[in-house]
Amino acid sequence: MSDNSAGTLLDTMPNVFDGLRGKVTPNAPMANVTWFRVGGPAEIMFQPADRDDLAAFLRKLPEDVPLLVVGVGSNLLIRDGGIPGVVVRLSAKGFGEVKQVSDTRIEAGAACLDKRLSAAAHQAGLGGFHFYHGIPGGVGGALRMNAGANGTETRERVVEVHALDRRGRKHVLSNADMGYDYRHSAAPQDLIFTHAVFEGYREDGETIRKEMDAVQQHRETVQPIREKTGGSTFKNPPGTSAWKQIDEAGCRGLMIGAAQMSPMHCNFMINTGNATAYDLESLGETVRARVLEHSGIRLEWEIKRLGNFREGQMVQEFLGRLL
Template structure:
């Protein structure tokens, strides 16, 4: 009950927090396929039943999966545990437009990728170039935007894939304009969701 925003619900049977992608891959290779594995992010969109969660709960660590950086004039690479707000801040610092909407989303990039998170008329699918993921056997996969099969608040990427990072594409924009857009997102959120 300490890994969700609501601080409610039962316990996980077992919790695993991998240090990095290699650690996660080794874990997935070692756990028998009949043992359930559920990935959770920051828990902002998660309710857990009182009976808890069977099998392993995997929570990606901020240290191993929580970095975001501008990798080019209009590109950002972010780990799946990176808070959405952090991606917006990195984009602003680098003068990369198109990420202001993340400033108002209380989750992490892994969840944004899985559910095509969006706000203020912009969705994750509009920014994704490619996604890196591990399957249940620990094999690494690279998915294109098309492979993610995005629709409104949905991705048809296989449910068993665990997203570890993504590369995003924005556009050059004045930092002051980005900051103003981020402030507008926050003001709107504060008004409609006090």
């Protein structure tokens, strides 16, 4: 992506951002956004002020301009060639609100941290949200991928999800409309989640606090939570755990450049210093190839890999193996 590309794109749609209240940044460094701290620039980044500002932007955006929406960037691997088109980043200021809306229900914005949602539920005396205390991400990502931990998943708490489509029209999806499965939602990919309503159950605060503390203690004991990481790298295959397959294939601690499969939890990929996205994705595909060769299991990425490869640095799935 050239330095002039953002200017060129802005020139093709000069009036799109007129009257909007959000922030527009050409050639925005995505390494500042993602938890891996790697990746090339976004051609244009737009941070809408709120839901109405986002809807106004979508109504004006030409349909042929690529659009990507990101939240807190916890499970994103942005490739070194960057992101073409417009990246919409939902900020905590405009999309991070969380509030109790009934005796057992909480509304949270897409940019609300999962940990904050858990804390709000605790304050409201609502059980069933303790698992969010251990998920390093935001509500939007949790809704999209049915995030879960400690035996509970997002689909068990969701009542309805509010979204905007590519033309800025509002949609409300029920739990059934979301089509949840393991680490997956069947909701249309072009929908941008803005907020959602969740339901818990009455529970005393001391019990909730103990459940949250247990989640935190588990994370600190077995996960590299203070590293530059994206959480679980691969989905658990049916009947087994991804970390067990990685470990048995001899990939615990494996490194490519400054990218490493964590010695503490080998399903966590970490940037030990100055890794590139190419290093990280190459490491992931090396692990997939070795697990496939060792056990015949095809691990599926849980981390979302997006954007363009840098010229001459394309990474093939399973390193091009045909097993």
